Amino acid sequence: MRTLGRSRARAFVYGGLLFSLAIETTFVVIGLKNFYWYSSNNYYKHYPLGGYIIWLGVVPLAALLLWIMVAASSYIISESMARKWNEYVRSLISGSIALVFYLLAEPVGITNHWWVWNAKSLYFIDIPVFSLICVFFAVFFSTLIFRTTIMERKDLSILSAIEQNTLRKFIVKSKRATKNLTWAQLRRVYLFRLMLSYVSLALVMAPIIAAFWSVANRGHIKPGW
Amino acid sequence: MANKRMELEQYKSFISLVEEEPSRKMVKRGATIALIISILLAFLLLVLGFLSVELARNPKNIIEKPGSKKKSEIDRRVRGEYANIPCFAFEFPLSLGAGEDSLIAFDSRRSASSQPPLFQEPGEVKITPESPKTSPNEESSDKAKTEKPKKKKKSLPLQTKGAGNLSNLARSVNQRGFNLYLIVLTAALAVIGGIAIGRIRKGKYR
Numbered sequence: 054m055r056t057l058g059r060s061r062a063r064a065f066v067y068g069g070l071l072f073s074l075a076i077e078t079t080f081v082v083i084g085l086k087n088f089y090w091y092s093s094n095n096y097y098k099h100y101p102l103g104g105y106i107i108w109l110g111v112v113p114l115a116a117l118l119l120w121i122m123v124a125a126s127s128y129i130i131s132e133s134m135a136r137k138w139n140e141y142v143r144s145l146i147s148g149s150i151a152l153v154f155y156l157l158a159e160p161v162g163i164t165n166h167w168w169v170w171n172a173k174s175l176y177f178i179d180i181p182v183f184s185l186i187c188v189f190f191a192v193f194f195s196t197l198i199f200r201t202t203i204m205e206r207k208d209l210s211i212l213s214a215i216e217q218n219t220l221r222k223f224i225v226k227s228k229r230a231t232k233n234l235t236w237a238q239l240r241r242v243y244l245f246r247l248m249l250s251y252v253s254l255a256l257v258m259a260p261i262i263a264a265f266w267s268v269a270n271r272g273h274i275k276p277g278w
Numbered sequence: 279m280a281n282k283r284m285e286l287e288q289y290k291s292f293i294s295l296v297e298e299e300p301s302r303k304m305v306k307r308g309a310t311i312a313l314i315i316s317i318l319l320a321f322l323l324l325v326l327g328f329l330s331v332e333l334a335r336n337p338k339n340i341i342e343k344p345g346s347k348k349k350s351e352i353d354r355r356v357r358g359e360y361a362n363i364p365c366f367a368f369e370f371p372l373s374l375g376a377g378e379d380s381l382i383a384f385d386s387r388r389s390a391s392s393q394p395p396l397f398q399e400p401g402e403v404k405i406t407p408e409s410p411k412t413s414p415n416e417e418s419s420d421k422a423k424t425e426k427p428k429k430k431k432k433s434l435p436l437q438t439k440g441a442g443n444l445s446n447l448a449r450s451v452n453q454r455g456f457n458l459y460l461i462v463l464t465a466a467l468a469v470i471g472g473i474a475i476g477r478i479r480k481g482k483y484r
Contacts, residue, residue, distance in 0.1 A: 056300070056305050056308035056309045056312060057300075057308075058299055058300055122315070122316060122319060123316075125312060125316075126312060126313060126315075126316030126471070129309050129312055129313060129474065129478075129483075130313065130470060130471065130474040132483055133309070133474040133477040133478050133482060133483045134470075134473070134474060134477065136482060136483065150467075150470065153463060153466060153467060153470075154316075154320070154467065156463055157320060157323050157324075157327075157460065157463040157464060157467065158323055160327065160334070160444055160456070160459070160460075161323050161326050161327045161330065161460075163340065163444070164327075164330045164333045164334045164339060164444065165326070165330050165333065169340070173434060175442070176438045176442040176443075177441060177442060178441070178442070178443070178444040178447050178459075179340055179438060179442070179443060179444040269434055270434070270438050270439070270442045271434060271435070271436060271437070271438045271442065272433055272434035272435060272436050273434075274340075274341065274436055
């Protein structure tokens with residue numbers, strides 16, 4: 054909040070929460086990942102931090118908060134390190150820093166069964182390689198959308214055709230440039246672009262997951278086991 | 279008049295991002311605090327990783343789960359004199375290194391009689407689940423018995439080998455591979471965070 058201002062900080066947190074929730078829920082629903090060991094709460098209930106307490110559907114809040122913390126710190130680091138570069142390069146740096154964070158967090162999480170990767174895929178030190186690629190792209194997309202929409206309030210030429218026919222017509226109901234929109238309208242643009250990022254991420258990750266499935270070195274572990 | 283009132287009401291929840299913009303001092307402080315917290319998070323993960331090295335060394339850790347507990351027995355024992363020790367330790371001995379820290383899951387199957395030697399080469403380790411109904415292998419083998427014998431599809435093992443297996447890393451470099459891996463990554467994040475904090479303090483942020 055101190056760094057961004059109250060409204061922008063809320064947008065970052067809630068936007069990140071929704072975005073990461075969508076991604077994690079998709080992974081759990083299609084059987085690539087699960088939080089089973091802690092969900093049943095039978096195994097670690099007696100530990101002081103035993104079991105995930107708050108769940109948003111099939112995903113624990115703790116996992117989402119970890120993602121937000123990593124994304125936020127990656128964002129701040131990239132803003133300070135590459136201030137003069139364009140938003141795409143800064144977002145690439147954010148994604149890279151988040152990748153390093155998750156290279157640290159994943160083995161610890163997997164060893165302690167905070168989550169289990171069920172997917173039949175190519176694994177590196179018991180981390181599926183596609184998950185690291187997904188973290189990179191997820192942070193890349195989310196920080197890019199946040200920068201361009203909330204912080205710099207730019208119109209993205211790549212999205213202009215889609216936005217004009219959908220968002221501007223039916224949701225925002227304004228043809229003004231993004232920098233001239235009210236905060237309420239800007240929020241809708243942000244959520245719309247996040248949704249598009251989610252779809253883009255899915256399109257990017259689907260062939261990657263399929264490719265790693267074909268060269269898998271570990272079989273499928275049933276979810277809920 | 280009514281139209282004017284409606285127009286003004288639209289701006290009731292008007293937010294001016296310019297007005298909300300924090301001062302430079304506050305931005306610097308906020309960014310520094312955020313980065314310090316992220317560096318502390320990295321160190322916390324390092325410490326948790328160190329505490330779970332024994333689990334990491336077990337090549338079957340991923341596919342094993344603790345035995346089922348009897349709730350009433352556990353509750354009784356928890357309230358009793360063993361409040362700080364995980365209850366199903368009475369059914370299975372504690373593993374080395376993880377016993378005192380109740381935050382960390384431990385491998386309940388590592389009893390002195392049954393655990394494989396730590397220096398065993400991974401090689402062609404057979405996955406033999408010790409209890410029924412606690413391994414996906416068991417369920418799939420039951421299914422295979424009931425179905426007619428068809429062409430046997432070569433299914434992938436549930437335990438990775440070589441660079442794919444965390445236990446190989448944990449047991450490398452004199453049993454300190456995992457520790458070194460965590461130290462290197464934490465150091466990298468601390469350095470990056472430190473450089474960013476330095477640049478923020480100099481005013482090179484936004």
